[in-house]
Every structure is written in structure tokens, then in C-alpha cells.
Amino acid sequence: MLDFDDRDLVRYAEQAGFAEVGLELRFTVKNGRDPVPWERVLRMAGNPRVPPLGEVLDQALTPHEIAEFTAYLKPLVESGGGQQRSAIAYLTAAKGTPAPS
8 A cells, every 4th residue: 555644544534434533553673584585576476466576677677777676685685684664554443423522
């Protein structure tokens, strides 16, 4: 999901008519990752509607650019280097009239 943030999620719920809206954000940053073979990474896709990374590279980059990208990223991926970041938003909402303050 792209092009919106936590404030947008709250606003969308309010606009949908929810009287009570709650949002909990959880961010995780982890130095280092589990090593992954480069060939597996090239076959991975972010979701079923997105082509695998290898196909994206072939469509978007020249062979020289693919070589530069691979030379930089492959050692990090295969050694478990780099950083893993994730963000999760838990949105809760209830219809009805809000309780008086």
C-alpha cells in the first residue's frame, strides 16, 4: 500500500462515518537480515499482482544497470547485511454516536 500515511487512514475512517477511530502504529528496525540466495530474491514478488524482481529489473533497467544493481545488492542480500524495516498500522473503528467527553 502506497501513497498514504497514518493520518490518511484515520481521515478515511472518519469520512466513512465511523464515530470512534483508533490507530496503533508499530515500527520495527532490525540491523542485519537472514541471508537469502540471490536467485530466490529475483523470483520474489511483493504481492500476487506485482511481477518478481528479476522481471522488473529486465523491464526497467539496461543490462549495464542490472549489473551495477546486482553488484551492489547481491552481496548484502546473500550475507544478511543491510537493514530490515517494517511498519504495521492497526486501525479500529466503531459506528455510532461518540460518547460525550
